Amino acid sequence: MLFDGLYGQNEIKKTLTDMITGDRVGHAFAFCGPTGIGRKSFARAFAQGIMCAQRHPDEDDCCGACVGCTLMKNQTNPDFSLIMEDEDKNSIGVETIRALQEDMAKAPEYGMRKVYVIGVAEKMTLEAQNALLKTLEEPAEYVVVILVCTNIALLLETIRSRVVRIDFARNSDQEVICAMDRQGVDYGAQGVSKTLICAYADGIIGRALDIADFEIFKQIPTEALEVLSLLPGGKVDFLIRFTRLFEQNEENREFVFFSVLSLLRDAMTMARYGNRCDLQNEQFRREIERLAETLGYHHAVDSIRILNDAWGLLRRNINYKLMVGSTAIKLQEAMK
Ligand SMILES: [Zn+2]
Numbered sequence: 001m002l003f004d005g006l007y008g009q010n011e012i013k014k015t016l017t018d019m020i021t022g023d024r025v026g027h028a029f030a031f032c033g034p035t036g037i038g039r040k041s042f043a044r045a046f047a048q049g050i051m052c053a054q055r056h057p058d059e060d061d062c063c064g065a066c067v068g069c070t071l072m073k074n075q076t077n078p079d080f081s082l083i084m085e086d087e088d089k090n091s092i093g094v095e096t097i098r099a100l101q102e103d104m105a106k107a108p109e110y111g112m113r114k115v116y117v118i119g120v121a122e123k124m125t126l127e128a129q130n131a132l133l134k135t136l137e138e139p140a141e142y143v144v145v146i147l148v149c150t151n152i153a154l155l156l157e158t159i160r161s162r163v164v165r166i167d168f169a170r171n172s173d174q175e176v177i178c179a180m181d182r183q184g185v186d187y188g189a190q191g192v193s194k195t196l197i198c199a200y201a202d203g204i205i206g207r208a209l210d211i212a213d214f215e216i217f218k219q220i221p222t223e224a225l226e227v228l229s230l231l232p233g234g235k236v237d238f239l240i241r242f243t244r245l246f247e248q249n250e251e252n253r254e255f256v257f258f259s260v261l262s263l264l265r266d267a268m269t270m271a272r273y274g275n276r277c278d279l280q281n282e283q284f285r286r287e288i289e290r291l292a293e294t295l296g297y298h299h300a301v302d303s304i305r306i307l308n309d310a311w312g313l314l315r316r317n318i319n320y321k322l323m324v325g326s327t328a329i330k331l332q333e334a335m336k
Pocket residue numbers: 051052053054055062063064065066067068069070
């Protein structure tokens with residue numbers, strides 16, 4: 001099967017496979033969905049299916065052996081292009097689209113088709129989108145364009161009306177766990193909570209898989225809990241430990257934020273509803289009970305609000321260290 005190595009999205013697998021086997025592949029697609037859901041991996045697999053020169057008409061898989069397939073595996077197929085934003089500009093400019101169109105004028109080298117994946121389509125400037133529109137209006141017969149986007153509303157209506165839209169749904173928790181299993185996470189041995197991983201992944205497998213070292217799933221929540229236990233009672237160590245936790249794990253900053261928030265959420269729930277509530281960090285039930293007692297419901301709510309604000313600021317590219325320091329102080333101030 002074409003999409004064998006990819007997780008979930010069974011309907012999409014079927015739709016795209018049917019297009020290839022029925023020889024009904026159009027010229028333009030929009031693969032929509034959250035970052036990490038697998039849109040680019042699907043685009044790559046779809047492209048290989050489209051470009052394979054020796055696919056048997058009765059089979060729904062590419063041959064894996066023709067020149068096109070081999071070059072796809074090595075990521076060196078000249079008939080396949082993945083276009084990302086210019087790093088210095090954080091956008092895709094009109095020059096990039098013009099260069100693409102020059103390339104589109106040349107026939108495919110190995111197969112019947114050429115595939116162009118625009119990695120973050122909403123990063124195309126207005127000028128770039130207008131230029132691309134010409135391609136979508138009159139594509140060369142061998143050209144296939146796949147626009148990968150999170151928010152399709154940011155694309156011109158004229159572009160949206162010319163693409164076949166494929167919506168990637170969030171995966172179920174079982175699919176997330178299945179993906180983690182395949183990566184070899186041993187929950188018991190590593191002391192990692194499945195509930196916490198699922199809550200963090202939020203149906204997006206790539207989010208959980210992005211954390212390359214699974215020890216992190218245990219280590220950060222454990223540390224975060226120790227740090228939070230210093231918060232009530234205005235302990236001086238809190239400031240130092242809090243900043244260290246965030247600075248040492250800057251690479252996984254999203255997970256650090258999530259872990260602290262998740263523990264506070266558990267403490268808040270327990271302070272409000274007592275010991276029988278469900279916890280995201282079940283393995284720390286006893287410690288969370290203590291935290292809930294010392295922190296109290298209102299302080300937990302305040303702390304969650306402060307952290308949420310900090311996370312919002314960070315997304316707008318506020319200096320990380322500065323933000324961490326000031327958040328620690330705000331958390332302590334709120335305890336007074
Ligand atoms: Zn092939």
